Amino acid sequence: MIYYLGQWLSEFWGPARLFQSYGVLIVVALYLGFFFVWKFLPKFYKFLPSDRGREFTLTAEAAKGKPTGSGVVFITMFVVLCLILIPMNLQQGGVLVLTWLMMLTGYLDDRSQKGWGEYRKAVLDFILSVAAASLLAYTIGKESPDGKIYFWLPFVKNPLAVPVWLYIVITTILLWVSVNTTNCTDGVDGLSSSLVLLSLIVMGVILYAILGHVEIANYLRIPHLEKGASWAVMTFCLVGVLMGYLWRNAFPSQVLMGDAGSRAMGFYMGICVMITGNPFIFLATSSIIFINGGMGLLKVALKRFLHITIFKNVRFPLHDHMRKNRGWSPTQVLVKFIILQLLISVAVLGLFLKIR
Numbered sequence: 285m286i287y288y289l290g291q292w293l294s295e296f297w298g299p300a301r302l303f304q305s306y307g308v309l310i311v312v313a314l315y316l317g318f319f320f321v322w323k324f325l326p327k328f329y330k331f332l333p334s335d336r337g338r339e340f341t342l343t344a345e346a347a348k349g350k351p352t353g354s355g356v357v358f359i360t361m362f363v364v365l366c367l368i369l370i371p372m373n374l375q376q377g378g379v380l381v382l383t384w385l386m387m388l389t390g391y392l393d394d395r396s397q398k399g400w401g402e403y404r405k406a407v408l409d410f411i412l413s414v415a416a417a418s419l420l421a422y423t424i425g426k427e428s429p430d431g432k433i434y435f436w437l438p439f440v441k442n443p444l445a446v447p448v449w450l451y452i453v454i455t456t457i458l459l460w461v462s463v464n465t466t467n468c469t470d471g472v473d474g475l476s477s478s479l480v481l482l483s484l485i486v487m488g489v490i491l492y493a494i495l496g497h498v499e500i501a502n503y504l505r506i507p508h509l510e511k512g513a514s515w516a517v518m519t520f521c522l523v524g525v526l527m528g529y530l531w532r533n534a535f536p537s538q539v540l541m542g543d544a545g546s547r548a549m550g551f552y553m554g555i556c557v558m559i560t561g562n563p564f565i566f567l568a569t570s571s572i573i574f575i576n577g578g579m580g581l582l583k584v585a586l587k588r589f590l591h592i593t594i595f596k597n598v599r600f601p602l603h604d605h606m607r608k609n610r611g612w613s614p615t616q617v618l619v620k621f622i623i624l625q626l627l628i629s630v631a632v633l634g635l636f637l638k639i640r
Contacts, residue, residue, distance in 0.1 A: 306492070306496075306513035306514065306516065306517055307492075309369055309370070309517045310488070310492065310516060310517050310520045312369065313365060313366075313369050313517050313518075313520050313521035313524060314520045314521070314523055314524040314527075315524060316365055316369075316521075316524065317361065317362065317365055317520075317521045317522070317523070317524020317525040317526075317527070317528065318524040318525070318527045318528045318531075319524075319528070320361050320365070320525070320528065321357070321358045321361055321524075321525045321527075321528025321529055322527075322528035322531050322532075323528075324357075324361075325354060325357055325358065325528065325529065325532055325539065326532065326538070326539075328351075328354070328357045329351040329538075329539060330351075332351040332352060332353050332354060332356075332357075332539070333351070333352055333353050333394050333395040333542075334349050334350065334351060334352065335349060335350050335351075335352040335540055335542070350537065350538070350539060350540055351538075351539045351540070352394050352539070352540040352541070352542040353390075353391050353394035353395060353540075353541075353542035353543075353544045353545075354529065354532075354539045354540065354541050354542065354544070354545060355387050355390060355391065355541045355542055355543070355544030355545025355546070355547075355548055355549075356387060356388075356391040356394075356544045358525040358526070358528065358529050358541075358545065359383065359384060359387040359525075359544065359545065359548045360384065360387075361525055362521055362522050362525045363380050363383070363384050365521050365525075366380055366517075366518050366521055367380070369517060369521065370514055370517050370518060371514065373423075373511070374419075374423055375419065375420065375423040375424075375511075376511070376514065376515070376518065378416075378419045378423075379416065379419070379552070379555050380518075382412055382415055382416050382419070382551070383548050383551055383552050383555070384548070385412060386409075386412050386463065386547050386548050386551040387544050387545070387547065387548035388544075389405065389408045389409075389412070389543075389547065390467075390542060390543030390544040390545070390546065390547040390548065391542065391543070391544035393405065393542075393543045394542035394543055394544055405543075409459075409460050409463050409464065409547075410456070410460065412459075412551070413455070413456045413459035413460050413463070413551075414452070414456050416455070416459055416551070416555060417451070417452040417453075417455035417456045417459065417558075418452060420451075420455060420555070420558055420559070421433060421448050421451050421452050421455070425448065427510075432445045432446075433445070433446045433448065433451050434446065434507060434561060435561055435562060435563065436506055436507055436561050436562050437562060437564065438562075438564055438635060438636045438639065439639060441505070443507055443561070454563055455554075455558050455563075458554050458557065458558065458563055458566060459551060459554040459555070459558075461554075461574070461578060462550040462551065462553050462554030462557070462566070462570065462573075463547050463550040463551050463554065464550070464577065464578075464581055465550065465570070465573050465574050465576070465577035465578040465581065466480060466546050466547070466549055466550030466553065466570075466573055466577065467543060467546040467547055467550060467577070468576070468577025468578070468580055468581065468600075468601050469546070469573050469576045469577045469601060469603070470540075470541065470542075470545075470546040471601055471603055471604065472535075472603050472607075472614045472617050472618060473533060473534065473535035473536060473537040473614055473618075474530055474533050474534045474535055474537070474614075474618055475603060475614075475617060475618050475621065476541070476546055476549075476573075477526050477529060477530045477533055477541065477545070477549075478530065478618060478622055479570075479572060479573050479621060479622065479625060480526065480549045480550075480553060480573070481523060481526045481527065481530065482622060482625055482626065482629075483553055483569035483570055483573070483625075484519050484520075484522055484523045484526070484553070484556075485520075485523055486568060486569055486629050486633075487519055487553070487556045487557075487560075487565075487569055488516045488519040488520045488523065489516075490560060490565070490633075491509065491512045491513070491515045491516040491519060491556070491559070491560070492512060492513050492516035494506065494512075494637070495507075495508065495509040495512040495560060495561075496508075496509055496511075496512025496513040496515075496516060497512075504637050504638075506561075506637070507561055509559070509560070509561070515556065515559055519556060522549070522552060526549070529541060529545070535614050535615060535618070550573075553569060553570060554566070556569075557569065557570075562636065564632075564636065565636070567628070567632050568628070568629045568632035568633050568636065569629065571625060571628045571629075571632070572621050572624055572625040572628070573625075575602060576600075576601050576602040576603055576621070577600075577601050577602075579595065579598075579600060579602065580600025580601050580602070582594070583595050583600060603617045603621070606620075
């Protein structure tokens with residue numbers, strides 16, 4: 285809306301053309317997202333459900349009774365701001381709708397007295413992930429000159445064509461993993477949101493300065509993403525609202541995002557990874573999230589379905605192990621996990637972008 289308004293106003297007032305600059309829109313999205321969540325989130329505390337505490341987690345008692353499910357507020361603000369700031373196409377509009385629906389499933393679980401069963405949530409995750417995968421497959425194929433979907437992969441010189449069915453399978457799996465590992469990482473004040481914040485900043489830079497820049501993409505022999513800058517505006521809008529939430533969630537927290545926030549953030553991160561055309565970018569953005577939460581999911585799945593026990597002496601999520609067995613404080617967990625993710629991000633991106 286603002287993009288087109290700037291186009292119209294520029295005929296009467298020259299500086300209005302700045303609203304057609306994606307660089308300017310990124311700054312506006314970042315600051316508006318932060319301001320609105322920082323300013324208005326506390327006004328919703330009394331309407332939010334109270335945290336019930338989580339079984340088997342070290343922070344259950346500390347979190348119990350705090351307002352939770354605040355993702356319903358900041359994800360909704362994110363969606364509204366994106367609709368105002370960005371010239372939407374079918375792909376981006378559909379992703380926003382599906383992200384909001386993923387948030388809604390988490391919020392309904394947050395406010396449920398008994399909580400939804402894990403199988404019920406798994407089915408909903410699967411449905412929304414398949415819907416998103418199908419949307420991406422359709423829109424990417426439609427925009428492709430030859431109607432095919434391509435991946436650019438590490439250590440491979442030329443992009444590889446991917447069958448639609450395989451693309452949908454890979455995308456569905458990655459989205460499901462991203463949603464659930466992000467959800468499992470939400471256990472220490474500020475941890476999940478800080479790691480996702482770091483991931484989104486890395487992703488925003490990739491979308492805007494690398495994939496969205498014709499000359500840089502060509503230099504690195506990476507397919508140029510025409511809507512990369514537009515996706516970067518959306519991504520930095522989510523960075524802004526997360527900053528506003530993190531202001532209230534930093535240890536000791538005033539409010540929790542609940543499944544409403546963590547599930548939506550994981551979903552959007554997975555979408556961004558697939559938009560880049562390289563599913564392995566997930567390693568650069570979410571390695572610590574995957575290790576922290578994903579290994580616990582793998583441990584439970586192997587034990588439950590195959591009766592195989594792994595990591596017998598390791599407690600998951602890993603942040604609980606570091607606090608219980610290593611004696612780390614919440615601040616140590618947060619800072620050290622962020623440092624590890626930064627080191628991994630730099631190394632992985634360096635390998636992926638230069639060694640091809």
